[in-house]
Amino acid sequence: MSVLVVGSTALDSIKTPKAENPRLLGGSASHAAVAASFFSPVKMIGIVGKDFPKRYLDLYRKHKIDISGLQIAEGKTFHWSGEYEANMNNRRTLSTELGVFENFTPHLPEGHKNSRFVLLANIAPSLQHHVLDQIKKPKFVIADTMDLWLNIALSDLLTLLKRVDAFVLNDSEARQLTDEENVLKALKKIHRLGPTYVIIKRGEYGSILSGPSGLFIAPAFPLERVVDPTGAGDSFVGGLLGYLAAASGPIEKNLRRAIIHGSATASFCCESFGLTRTSRVTSADIKNRVAQLEKMVRF
Amino acid sequence: MSVLVVGSTALDSIKTPKAENPRLLGGSASHAAVAASFFSPVKMIGIVGKDFPKRYLDLYRKHKIDISGLQIAEGKTFHWSGEYEANMNNRRTLSTELGVFENFTPHLPEGHKNSRFVLLANIAPSLQHHVLDQIKKPKFVIADTMDLWLNIALSDLLTLLKRVDAFVLNDSEARQLTDEENVLKALKKIHRLGPTYVIIKRGEYGSILSGPSGLFIAPAFPLERVVDPTGAGDSFVGGLLGYLAAASGPIEKNLRRAIIHGSATASFCCESFGLTRTSRVTSADIKNRVAQLEKMVRF
Numbered sequence: 327m328s329v330l331v332v333g334s335t336a337l338d339s340i341k342t343p344k345a346e347n348p349r350l351l352g353g354s355a356s357h358a359a360v361a362a363s364f365f366s367p368v369k370m371i372g373i374v375g376k377d378f379p380k381r382y383l384d385l386y387r388k389h390k391i392d393i394s395g396l397q398i399a400e401g402k403t404f405h406w407s408g409e410y411e412a413n414m415n416n417r418r419t420l421s422t423e424l425g426v427f428e429n430f431t432p433h434l435p436e437g438h439k440n441s442r443f444v445l446l447a448n449i450a451p452s453l454q455h456h457v458l459d460q461i462k463k464p465k466f467v468i469a470d471t472m473d474l475w476l477n478i479a480l481s482d483l484l485t486l487l488k489r490v491d492a493f494v495l496n497d498s499e500a501r502q503l504t505d506e507e508n509v510l511k512a513l514k515k516i517h518r519l520g521p522t523y524v525i526i527k528r529g530e531y532g533s534i535l536s537g538p539s540g541l542f543i544a545p546a547f548p549l550e551r552v553v554d555p556t557g558a559g560d561s562f563v564g565g566l567l568g569y570l571a572a573a574s575g576p577i578e579k580n581l582r583r584a585i586i587h588g589s590a591t592a593s594f595c596c597e598s599f600g601l602t603r604t605s606r607v608t609s610a611d612i613k614n615r616v617a618q619l620e621k622m623v624r625f
Numbered sequence: 626m627s628v629l630v631v632g633s634t635a636l637d638s639i640k641t642p643k644a645e646n647p648r649l650l651g652g653s654a655s656h657a658a659v660a661a662s663f664f665s666p667v668k669m670i671g672i673v674g675k676d677f678p679k680r681y682l683d684l685y686r687k688h689k690i691d692i693s694g695l696q697i698a699e700g701k702t703f704h705w706s707g708e709y710e711a712n713m714n715n716r717r718t719l720s721t722e723l724g725v726f727e728n729f730t731p732h733l734p735e736g737h738k739n740s741r742f743v744l745l746a747n748i749a750p751s752l753q754h755h756v757l758d759q760i761k762k763p764k765f766v767i768a769d770t771m772d773l774w775l776n777i778a779l780s781d782l783l784t785l786l787k788r789v790d791a792f793v794l795n796d797s798e799a800r801q802l803t804d805e806e807n808v809l810k811a812l813k814k815i816h817r818l819g820p821t822y823v824i825i826k827r828g829e830y831g832s833i834l835s836g837p838s839g840l841f842i843a844p845a846f847p848l849e850r851v852v853d854p855t856g857a858g859d860s861f862v863g864g865l866l867g868y869l870a871a872a873s874g875p876i877e878k879n880l881r882r883a884i885i886h887g888s889a890t891a892s893f894c895c896e897s898f899g900l901t902r903t904s905r906v907t908s909a910d911i912k913n914r915v916a917q918l919e920k921m922v923r924f
């Protein structure tokens with residue numbers, strides 16, 4: 327089944343201790359859509375400006391991503407610029423130019439409204455709501471977020487959480503949202519906000535899923551060289567939902583393997599800037615890392 | 626088969642944001658020996674002062690720990706005092722009074738010298754060497770350490786690493802020892818220092834083993850309430866070696882399950898101050914947590 331992805335479509339200028347890369351293809355929707363495309367057909371919703379390079383539209387097309395819901399508007403594409411510290415875990419935003427995103431209202435083409443698997447990738451919760459409003463009968467909705475929305479759009483986010491099946495956030499966001507240092511207590515509090523499934527991302531330590539059949543502790547694929555982790559969380563959730571939409575049988579049965587596939591997909595994202603590495607990945611590459619992960623956790 | 630444990634035997638005064646507990650039974654050897662005792666007979670080497678409470682000797686005896694190698698010397702027992710921050714991960718030492726440890730020379734009773742499984746728990750590397758010198762034909766030697774020895778006894782530690790089969794350290798110590806932020810690079814560098822097996826402890830995120838059959842990513846048992854993590858690392862390695870000494874078949878085959886048993890044992894240590902919880906644990910309790918961990922990582 328196909329996956330509908332809404333999120334940001336951006337140009338990212340990324341600085342690490344070792345290199346600097348201007349105007350890469352970025353944004354949560356770009357990373358998530360490409361990651362999902364390895365498993366399922368993908369429809370993407372977003373907005374870019376007239377300055378958006380044609381080669382990036384070609385990249386979406388190469389991954390057979392349906393961009394009929396991508397608006398190309400007068401003005402400049404959303405541009406984010408950030409810098410990573412030596413440990414590649416801490417990053418700071420240098421600048422954010424919203425551009426065409428400032429007046430974005432996501433409109434779903436008619437055919438998109440029947441989507442069953444919906445990924446509300448990181449974007450303002452009001453826009454996530456707006457997309458969800460247009461979907462007729464979703465089967466599984468997963469939402470991601472970021473600290474910014476906890477700070478400036480918390481009430482929108484809280485109402486959104488009552489409408490989604492699964493919520494993905496990272497550990498520091500979970501602490502911020504729940505005021506709990508302990509991950510189990512945080513998970514419980516987040517369940518009470520609505521989602522049946524909660525997934526807390528822990529960077530290089532993997533992730534933890536909490537749902538009706540208990541906890542699942544998932545590893546991250548260990549990498550010897552992390553070049554640029556931007557978009558890894560988006561790739562993770564994209565790969566996860568892409569796998570889930572393609573798998574047969576109940577969600578509950580497939581979710582753990584979906585997380586592992588998300589984890590494997592995200593690992594490629596970290597190995598080069600932007601989508602450079604991910605866009606050259608094959609299904610066989612992902613399967614290979616999933617098989618390696620299986621060996622690494624077996625006892 | 627029995628396990629020989631050498632390490633510190635101490636009184637710990639521990640302060641957390643919620644409580645303060647003076648003069649608890651502590652020290653790396655105490656934690657490791659009790660943890661190992663759930664799986665194998667244990668012989669413990671250490672030193673305490675005349676002030677060492679009889680109830681703590683009784684606790685060792687309750688766990689059938691052979692304390693014929695525990696010296697009881699004129700003077701005061703080693704006393705450590707520390708404080709944890711709210712997240713229970715960061716701690717600082719308030720005071721260290723070496724007491725009888727200042728002049729400790731470990732002497733092995735004759736029967737101890739035939740020990741096959743040797744745990745060099747955290748203690749000065751020169752003392753770890755001294756114990757190893759007295760062992761006739763060890764089968765598997767595992768060493769633990771702490772940042773202090775990296776700072777003040779690095780050359781002793783480096784020669785020790787050439788004599789051990791396995792080396793256990795935590796992630797910050799691994800970074801300090803190798804000057805590598807990346808865990809895979811750090812593991813490779815540590816292998817080059819000698820040990821066939823390297824285990825990096827990552828606190829609540831579990832641990833990672835590197836050895837001839839690749840990597841093993843092991844979870845920590847998730848806890849809703851961490852009361853006092855002091856000694857968890859010692860319990861981990863104690864449980865690990867206790868399990869290994871009791872298991873039949875090659876080390877390589879048993880090591881992953883040994884780590885999981887160490888992890889389960891260590892989780893109890895965190896649930897109360899000092900050895901309060903661990904000393905009330907049963908083998909069935911540990912098996913139960915191992916079974917839960919199996920469910921939590923399966924996919």
